[in-house]
Amino acid sequence: MTAYSNHTNLRDIWYTMIGIPGLENAHTWISIPICSMYIVGVVGNSLLVYLVFTERSLHEPMYLFLSMLALADISLSTVTTPKMLAIFWFQEGVISFGSCVSQMFFLHFIFVAESAILLAMAFDRYVAICYPLRYTTILTPSVIGKMGIAAVTRSFFICFPLIFLVYRLTYCGKNIIRHSYCEHMGIARLACDSIKVNIYYGVIAALLSTCLDVLTIIISYGLILYTVFRIPSRDARLKALGTCGSHVCVILLFYTPAFFSFFAHRFGGHSIPLHVHILLANLYVVVPPCLNPIIYGVKTKQIQDKVIQVFSLNKRFC
Numbered sequence: 001m002t003a004y005s006n007h008t009n010l011r012d013i014w015y016t017m018i019g020i021p022g023l024e025n026a027h028t029w030i031s032i033p034i035c036s037m038y039i040v041g042v043v044g045n046s047l048l049v050y051l052v053f054t055e056r057s058l059h060e061p062m063y064l065f066l067s068m069l070a071l072a073d074i075s076l077s078t079v080t081t082p083k084m085l086a087i088f089w090f091q092e093g094v095i096s097f098g099s100c101v102s103q104m105f106f107l108h109f110i111f112v113a114e115s116a117i118l119l120a121m122a123f124d125r126y127v128a129i130c131y132p133l134r135y136t137t138i139l140t141p142s143v144i145g146k147m148g149i150a151a152v153t154r155s156f157f158i159c160f161p162l163i164f165l166v167y168r169l170t171y172c173g174k175n176i177i178r179h180s181y182c183e184h185m186g187i188a189r190l191a192c193d194s195i196k197v198n199i200y201y202g203v204i205a206a207l208l209s210t211c212l213d214v215l216t217i218i219i220s221y222g223l224i225l226y227t228v229f230r231i232p233s234r235d236a237r238l239k240a241l242g243t244c245g246s247h248v249c250v251i252l253l254f255y256t257p258a259f260f261s262f263f264a265h266r267f268g269g270h271s272i273p274l275h276v277h278i279l280l281a282n283l284y285v286v287v288p289p290c291l292n293p294i295i296y297g298v299k300t301k302q303i304q305d306k307v308i309q310v311f312s313l314n315k316r317f318c
Contacts, residue, residue: 044293073289116151
């Protein structure tokens with residue numbers, strides 16, 4: 001009792017993640033699609049990165065941004081899914097406070113960075129359609145590299161304070177995390193003092209990163225549509241819109257569940273069961289990484305051709 005009353009090093013105790021509360025009996029079945037999507041996502045995105053970096057014909061701005069997105073997708077799913085599967089298969093949900101905070105940081109860091117990459121891809125489409133003659137002079141390799149560095153730097157400075165925000169809290173014995181991975185508010189709710197600062201910072205960080213990115217993407221596509229519908233040729237309009245199709249699908253896939261989760265946690269109250277929140281959160285870290293390479297593979301002929309070329313070469317060597 002004394003240890004809990006004076007809060008001595010309680011953040012140093014080991015915590016237990018229980019997976020999806022209320023669906024413990026279905027963990028094995030839930031793990032099958034999650035594991036399958038994780039494998040498809042890692043293999044598909046790794047293949048995309050390999051193709052972009054080895055094929056000179058794909059050294060264009062759109063494909064360089066796509067390789068950044070693929071790396072972010074691999075990282076996002078790998079930070080969370082292996083531990084999630086360990087919980088589902090072996091009930092290995094035990095984790096130290098330091099490891100939990102590390103997972104939290106990388107989860108939010110990759111999410112914010114990926115949002116910035118999607119914004120950069122929207123800018124790429126804007127330049128390609130609105131200023132086609134200046135496309136290669138505006139989006140030079142140097143500019144693309146600086147945009148990538150800016151995305152990572154911004155994400156770091158937004159997410160790094162989260163570490164201090166959870167370490168400053170006093171923890172008083174609650175060591176059950178009702179989730180399959182560690183995220184900011186999940187850790188903060190284990191504390192026994194006020195977490196208002198954590199809540200306010202979480203909202204401000206979301207507004208300054210994800211929400212601002214979405215607003216800028218909407219403005220970019222507004223300008224793109226304005227330019228496209230001024231093109232006299234119907235075929236040219238459809239071709240221009242077709243180049244944006246893959247990106248729009250990926251945007252919807254990335255932001256729709258994220259905003260649903262954000263608003264449901266804050267305004268859904270008890271109307272949405274906890275297991276629905278957690279299940280959607282689990283699917284969120286594997287579904288977009290799994291589908292993104294498929295979407296771009298289906299809609300981008302150059303990628304299709306290179307994939308076919310790679311596999312045909314492999315067959316010859318076999």
